[in-house]
Amino acid sequence: MAQRLSEFTANIKLISRRGPAQALIQGLAYDSRQVEPGFLFFALPGIHENGEVYIDKAIAAGALAIVHQSPLREYKEGISYIQVEDSRFSMSAIAAAFYDSPSASLGVIGVTGTEGKSSTVYLIYQLLWLCGRKAGFISTVQYRSGAQELWNPEHQTTPEATTIHRALAQMVDYGMEFAVIEASSHGLSARTNRLGDVLFDAAVILNVRHEHLEFHGSLEQYRQDKANLFRALDGHEHKKTILGAQTAIPAFAVVNADDPYAGIYTGATDKPAFSFGGAGSRADIRALRVHSDEGGNDIDLDIGGRAFSARINLPGAFNVDNCLAALLCVSHILERDAAELLPFLPLLKPVRGRMTRIDCGQAFELIVDYAHTPSSFQAILPSLRERVSGKIICLFGSGGERDLQKRPQQGRIAADYCDTIILADEDPRGEDPVELLEMIAAGCPEKQRDKELFIIPDRPTALRKALSLAKAGDLVLLLGKGHENSIIGKGGSRPYDEISEAQAALAEIGFCKNEG
Numbered sequence: 384m385a386q387r388l389s390e391f392t393a394n395i396k397l398i399s400r401r402g403p404a405q406a407l408i409q410g411l412a413y414d415s416r417q418v419e420p421g422f423l424f425f426a427l428p429g430i431h432e433n434g435e436v437y438i439d440k441a442i443a444a445g446a447l448a449i450v451h452q453s454p455l456r457e458y459k460e461g462i463s464y465i466q467v468e469d470s471r472f473s474m475s476a477i478a479a480a481f482y483d484s485p486s487a488s489l490g491v492i493g494v495t496g497t498e499g500k501s502s503t504v505y506l507i508y509q510l511l512w513l514c515g516r517k518a519g520f521i522s523t524v525q526y527r528s529g530a531q532e533l534w535n536p537e538h539q540t541t542p543e544a545t546t547i548h549r550a551l552a553q554m555v556d557y558g559m560e561f562a563v564i565e566a567s568s569h570g571l572s573a574r575t576n577r578l579g580d581v582l583f584d585a586a587v588i589l590n591v592r593h594e595h596l597e598f599h600g601s602l603e604q605y606r607q608d609k610a611n612l613f614r615a616l617d618g619h620e621h622k623k624t625i626l627g628a629q630t631a632i633p634a635f636a637v638v639n640a641d642d643p644y645a646g647i648y649t650g651a652t653d654k655p656a657f658s659f660g661g662a663g664s665r666a667d668i669r670a671l672r673v674h675s676d677e678g679g680n681d682i683d684l685d686i687g688g689r690a691f692s693a694r695i696n697l698p699g700a701f702n703v704d705n706c707l708a709a710l711l712c713v714s715h716i717l718e719r720d721a722a723e724l725l726p727f728l729p730l731l732k733p734v735r736g737r738m739t740r741i742d743c744g745q746a747f748e749l750i751v752d753y754a755h756t757p758s759s760f761q762a763i764l765p766s767l768r769e770r771v772s773g774k775i776i777c778l779f780g781s782g783g784e785r786d787l788q789k790r791p792q793q794g795r796i797a798a799d800y801c802d803t804i805i806l807a808d809e810d811p812r813g814e815d816p817v818e819l820l821e822m823i824a825a826g827c828p829e830k831q832r833d834k835e836l837f838i839i840p841d842r843p844t845a846l847r848k849a850l851s852l853a854k855a856g857d858l859v860l861l862l863g864k865g866h867e868n869s870i871i872g873k874g875g876s877r878p879y880d881e882i883s884e885a886q887a888a889l890a891e892i893g894f895c896k897n898e899g
Contacts, residue, residue, distance in 0.1 A: 384409075384481075384482070384552075385407050385408065385409050385421070386407075386408055386481055387405055387406070387407060387408070388403070388404060388405065388406045388407075388408050388423070388447075388448055388463055389404040389405060390480075391408075391477060391480035391481045392465060392477060392480070393480075394476070394480070395465070395467060395473055395476060395477060396467065396468065396473075397465060397466065397467060398452075398466040398467060398468060399464075399466040400463070400464070400465055400466070401458050401463070401464040402448075402458070402461065402462050402463035402464050403447075403461065403463050404463065406447045406448055406463050407421065407447075408421060408422065408423045408447060408448060408481070409421030409422060410422045410423075411423050411425070411474075411477070411478055411481055411545045411549075412424055412425070412441070412446075412545070413425040413427050413434065413474065413543060413545060415434075415437035415438075415440040415441040415444065416440075418440075418441045418444035418445060418446050419444065419445055420444075420445030421445060421447055422441075422444075422445060422446050422447070422448075423446065423447070423448040423449070423450065423477075423481075424437075424438065424441035424442075424446040424448070424449050424450070425450045425470050425471075425474050425477075425545075426438055426441075426449060426450065426451040426452075426470055427470055427471050427474070428452070428470070428471065433453075434470075435451055435453060435455065438451070438455070442459060442462060446462070447461075447462060447463060448462065448463040448464075448465065449462060449463070449464050449465065450465045450467060450470050450473060450474070450477065451464065451465070451466055451467075451470055452466065452467055452468060452469055452470045453466075454466070471574075471575060471576065472573070472576045472579070474543065474544045474545060474576070475544035475576045475577065475578075475579040475580045476579070476580050478544040478545045478547070478548040478549075478580070479544070479548050479580035479581075481548070482548040482549060482551065482552040483552065484580075484582075485548060485551035485552040485554070485555045486548075486551050486562070486580075486581045486582040486583075487582055487623055487624065488555045488623060488624050488625055489551060489554060489555060489559065489560065489561060489562045489623065489625065490560060490561045490562070490584050490585075490623060490625065490630075490632045490716060491551075491561070491562050491564065491581060491582060491583050491584050491585075492507060492561065492562070492563045492564070492583070492584065492585040492586075492587065492712060492716065493564050493566040493578070493581075493583045493585070493586050493587065493612045493615070494507065494563065494564070494565055494566060494587045494588075494589070494708075495565075495566040495567070495568070495571065495586070495587070495588050495589070495609050495612050496587075496588050496589030496590045496591065496609075497589075497590050497591055497756065497758055497759075498589065498590060498701070498754075498756065498758060498759045498762060499589040499590070499701065499704065499705045499708075500522070500523070500565045500566075500567070500589065501522045501523045501524045501565055501734050501737065501753075501866075502697075502702065502705045502733070502734050502737050503587065503589060503705045503708050503709055504520050504521075504522045504563045504564070504565045505520065505522060505524070505525070505732075505733075505734045506705055506706060506709035506731055507520075507563045507587075507709045507712055507713055508520040508527070508563045509730075509731050509732065510709055510710070510713040510724060510727055510731070511561055511563075511713060511716075511717075513724075513727040513730060514713065514717055514719070514724070514727070516560050516561060516717065517557075517558060517559045517560050517561070518559055518560065518561040518562065518563060519550070519551075519553075519554035519557070519559045519561070519562050519563070520562065520563040520564070520565075521541075521542065521547065521550055521562070521563075521564050521565060522535065522563075522565040522734075523535060523565060523866070524734050524735060524736065524737075524865075524866040525734070525735075525866075526550060528550040528551075528553035528554050528557065529553055529554075529557045530557070534866070534868070535866075541564070541565060541566055541567040541569065541570025541571075541577050541578060542577070543575075543577055544576065544577050544578075544579070544580070547564070547577060547578065547581065548580075548581075551581070558626060560625050560626065561716070564578070564581065564583075566578055566612050568605055568608045568609055571608050571609060571611040571612055572608045572611070573608075573611070578611075578612075578615070581615070582615075582618075582619050582623075583612065583615045583616055584616070584621050584623075584632040584633070584634050584716070585616075585633070585634065585635055585636070585637070585712055585715070585716055586612045586613045586615070586616055586635075586636045586637070586648070586652070587636075587637040587708055587712050588609060588612070588613075588636075588637070588638055588639065588642075588645075588648050589639060589704060589705065589708055590639055590642055590704075590758070591605065591606050591609055591642065591644060606644060606647055607647075609648070610647055610648055610651040611651075613636055613648045613649075613651035613652040613654075614651045614652060616634050616635075616636065616652045616654045617652055617653055617654065621633070621634040632716070633715055633716055633718060634654045635654050635655050635656065635657060635715050635716075636648060636649060636652055636654055636655070636656040636657070637656070637657050637658070637659070637708055637711050637712050637715075638656055638657075638658050639658065639659060639660060639704065639708070640658035640659065640660030640664035640665060640666035641660045641661055641663075641664055641666075645658070657711050657715060658711075659704065659707035659708050659710075659711050660707075667686070667687060667711065668684065668685070668686050668687075668707050668710065668711050668721060669684065669685040670682050670683070670684060670703050670704075670707060671683040671684065671685055671690075673700055673703050675698075675699070675700045675766055675770065676770075677698060677740070677748070677770075678696055678698060679694065679695050679696040679697050679698055679702075680694070680695050680697070680699075680700060680702065680703055681693075681694055682694070682695065682703060684725075686721050686722055689722065691722060691725055693725050693728050693729075694728065694729045695728050695729065695731060696729055696731070697731065697733045697738070698733070698738040698740065698750075699738045699762075699763055699766065700766045701762040701763060701766075702733075702738070706728060706731065709731075710724055710725075710728070734866065735865075735866050735882070736751055736752070736753050736864070736865030736866030736867070736881065736882065737752060737753055737865060737866075738750060738752050738763070739751045739752070739865075739882060741882065741885050741886060741889070741895075743886070743889045743890075743894035743895035744894055745853075745889060745894050746853075746854070746855035746856070747773070747853040747854065747855060747856065747857040747858065747859060748771070748857070748858040748859070749850075749853075749858075749859045749861070749885060749889075750767075750858065750859070750860050750861070751861045751864070751865060751881050751882050751885060752860070752861070752862055752865060753862075753863070753864070753865025753866065753867075754779075754862045754863065754865075755779070755781070755782065755809065755862065755863040756789060756793075757789050757792040757793055757796055760793060760796040760797060760862075761796055764777075764796065764797070764799075764800035764801070765800060767800070767858060767860070768800040768801075771856075771857075771858045772856050773854060773855070773856030773857035773858065774802035774803060774853075774854070774857045774858070775800065775801040775802055775803075775857070775858045775860060776801070776802065776803040776805065776849050776852055776853055776857060776858070776859045776860065777797050777800075777801040777803070777804055777805070777860045777862065778804075778805040778806075778807055778842075778845055778846060778849045778859070778860070778861050778862065779793065779797065779804075779805075779806065779807070779809065779823075779861075779862035779863045780806060780807050780808050780809030780810075780811070780819070780820060780823070780842075780863055781793060781809055781819060781820075781822075781823055781863075782809055782810045782812070783809075783810055783811040783812035783813060783814035783816075783819055783871075784812045784813055784814060787822065790819070790822040790823045790825075790826070791822060791823065791825045791826030792826060793823050793826065794823040794824055794825065794826025794827040795826035795827060796826075797826075797827065798826070798827030798829065798830055801860070802835065803835055803836075803837075803849075803852060804827065804830055804835065804836050804837070805836075805837045805839060805845050805848055805849050806820040806823055806824060806836070806837065806838045806839070806845075807820075807839055807840060807841070807842040807844075807845035807846070808840050808841065808842045808845075808870055808872065809842075809863040809864065809870070810870060810871040810872075811840075811870075811871070811872050811873070812871050812872065812873070813873055816840040816872070817838065817840060820838045820840065821838070824836060824838065842864075842870060842879065842884075843879075843884055843888075846861065846881075846884055846885060846888055847888050847891075849861070850885075850888055850889065850892065861881055861885060864879070864881040865881065867879075867880075867881070868880050
């Protein structure tokens with residue numbers, strides 16, 4: 384698509400404007416390497432360097448307009464310059480206007496929480512399609528804005544505003560009715576404003592635990608940034624033009640009744656709130672009993688005082704909450720009785736890299752999962768310890784240049800439930816890998832080095848060590864990478880796929896010969 388610059392920047396708060404106002408803009412970019420002829424380039428402030436140093440490269444690549452926040456030393460003839468107070472914050476409104484406010488033509492569901500976001504987004508998306516409604520989605524793992532599901536190539540939960548609105552516009556063009564967006568705390572923060580101009584109709588929160596304090600500063604600020612998703616429900620009329628017809632979309636919130644801070648989120652919106660929870664809660668949908676096995680969970684449910692049984696083929700007891708949140712959300716957005724949707728639950732597929740079992744005939748169990756926080760460890764390890772008769776051999780690391788407090792906590796929780804711990808690179812980024820892993824090891828000093836605790840930074844080597852220790856009846860648990868396709872170190876990213884690497888390692892010892 385192409386738009387006249389003056390048409391989609393008319394309502395932006397400007398400090399100054401220079402150059403042609405009628406430039407025909409073909410696209411938007413905030414990375415000079417992605418600029419094409421006719422693009423507008425956002426010069427964003429960064430942690431390590433300012434995007435304004437790339438303005439010349441963007442112009443050389445064909446940029447016709449520049450959005451910046453500091454006075455520049457040079458203004459080139461024929462280029463439009465738009466100076467704003469905050470170029471990152473302004474990028475949201477400009478992107479929404481450039482793509483003709485696509486969220487006004489979709490029923491938009493936002494899903495947030497510390498754990499379970501990607502899975503719940505994918506479950507809501509699947510349930511909508513199983514109900515015969517066309518939906519797209521954007522998540523850490525995958526996205527769909529057209530004919531097929533695609534892998535997310537970036538380590539970023541909620542993309543920048545330009546990517547969000549372009550994807551939503553593609554959904555509208557493809558004839559979709561709904562969009563499900565994974566809303567991270569970074570994306571909801573006013574500091575990034577990635578989701579500031581998305582017109583949300585439903586807000587779902589799963590849980591809020593200790594995470595990302597290096598960005599938010601405090602747990603209270605983390606919760607308040609999450610609550611921005613609920614505040615967004617009150618900022619617009621929920622009448623959308625969907626498939627060419629004006630449609631009233633139900634506006635509501637979904638919260639976890641077992642979360643002691645649920646009131647923060649229900650109090651952040653004047654829209655009705657519905658809840659899911661366990662047997663001891665007063666939730667609208669309650670899981671009274673859960674029986675977990677290797678393949679999934681059998682659940683006894685209470686839905687508004689009515690008793691039902693259901694099956695989900697998603698391993699891990701924590702997936703029960705994800706499914707209940709999805710069930711509650713879809714039933715209200717479609718205004719259908721949740722009980723009518725129960726037959727769809729066994730059809731739901733898991734997200735790749737979330738409790739993904741790799742079975743090539745080996746005598747031990749092998750699971751790949753994205754768990755990388757203390758709370759996610761606490762969510763998955765107890766139920767695994769309860770059902771695994773042999774040893775649990777757990778491999779994980781921690782993200783570099785991120786929250787330091789969680790590292791010894793990861794080590795402590797892993798030691799409580801696992802027999803053998805192998806510490807390996809996750810994404811060390813600019814940190815020394817061994818020093819980073821030693822911080823995790825400090826949380827489990829009782830583990831004997833080179834017998835119960837191994838520090839092997841090279842992840843493929845560490846993975847093979849884990850497999851070499853496994854015996855019949857054991858569980859090898861590979862945590863932290865999940866769906867991701869690279870490891871980020873001092874020298875940048877290098878390709879790495881945990882599932883493929885595990886299959887290759889099994890093939891080396893006589894299994895998974897046909898996996899490729």
